[in-house]
Amino acid sequence: MDYAPLIGITLDEGEPGGYSAWPWYALRQNYFSAVAGAGALPVALPHEAERVAEYLARLDGVLVSGGAFDIDPALYGAAEVHASVHTKPQRTRFEWALLAGALQRDLPVLGVCGGMQLLNVVLGGTLIQDIGSHLPAALPHEQPTLRHQPGHSVQVMPDTRLARITGRQHLMVNSAHHQAVARVAPGLVVNAVAPDGVIEGIECPDRRFCLGLQWHPEFLVGEADRALLAAFVAACREAAG
Numbered sequence: 001m002d003y004a005p006l007i008g009i010t011l012d013e014g015e016p017g018g019y020s021a022w023p024w025y026a027l028r029q030n031y032f033s034a035v036a037g038a039g040a041l042p043v044a045l046p047h048e049a050e051r052v053a054e055y056l057a058r059l060d061g062v063l064v065s066g067g068a069f070d071i072d073p074a075l076y077g078a079a080e081v082h083a084s085v086h087t088k089p090q091r092t093r094f095e096w097a098l099l100a101g102a103l104q105r106d107l108p109v110l111g112v113c114g115g116m117q118l119l120n121v122v123l124g125g126t127l128i129q130d131i132g133s134h135l136p137a138a139l140p141h142e143q144p145t146l147r148h149q150p151g152h153s154v155q156v157m158p159d160t161r162l163a164r165i166t167g168r169q170h171l172m173v174n175s176a177h178h179q180a181v182a183r184v185a186p187g188l189v190v191n192a193v194a195p196d197g198v199i200e201g202i203e204c205p206d207r208r209f210c211l212g213l214q215w216h217p218e219f220l221v222g223e224a225d226r227a228l229l230a231a232f233v234a235a236c237r238e239a240a241g
Contacts, residue, residue: 005237006061008061010094011025026218031218034065043107056107061109061239063232071084072089084129095144101206108239111213114177117177120202127182139152141198150221152172154201161191172222173200180198187206192204
């Protein structure tokens with residue numbers, strides 16, 4: 001049996017109320033089942049920023065998940081904050097340290113939705129704080145259909161890791177974001193673009209595996225999502241030696 005690499009997946013967090021009367025961590029099950037189904041052993045990562053080095057010493061790869069929150073615009077030098085911005089400072093502090101440490105170690109990284117946006121910011125890029133305000137003619141990136149159904153297409157850029165993994169020039173993806181990459185960070189390249197010009201994927205060609213996707217492959221909308229997760233797990237297995 002092939003070695004099952006240990007992949008850390010970041011959790012969402014919340015204040016008391018709703019899910020629990022106490023502060024809570026949570027994440028959809030399909031993040032874990034999709035990674036496990038691709039041959040890895042997924043583990044949840046509580047937001048212990050001071051223990052990031054200990055996490056990374058044990059992990060073979062990192063998946064930074066999405067969530068209904070935004071990165072503090074001050075972290076990418078924005079002077080103004082759009083009214084729609086909602087931050088989770090503790091989560092961002094932890095995910096920033098985890099992602100920066102994984103990149104320093106060249107551990108495989110997959111950033112999903114907000115995780116892609118954080119990848120861009122950590123490496124020096126900026127974000128569009130609200131797509132609808134910045135691009136009034138944009139298609140609905142917070143799709144009205146159910147998340148396990150595709151919401152729009154993306155064009156896959158040639159000569160990218162994404163193109164090699166999927167073998168496709170176009171993909172149908174599920175989409176649930178109101179922010180997007182503005183200035184692409186140094187060292188990253190765009191690998192997918194929506195019909196309205198919004199950047200839907202980024203990658204770092206100089207690293208073992210460093211991919212950001214604005215959509216949610218954990219829903220396994222199509223075979224391309226399975227191929228992406230399989231490639232990520234294979235890279236983590238390779239990193240484990």
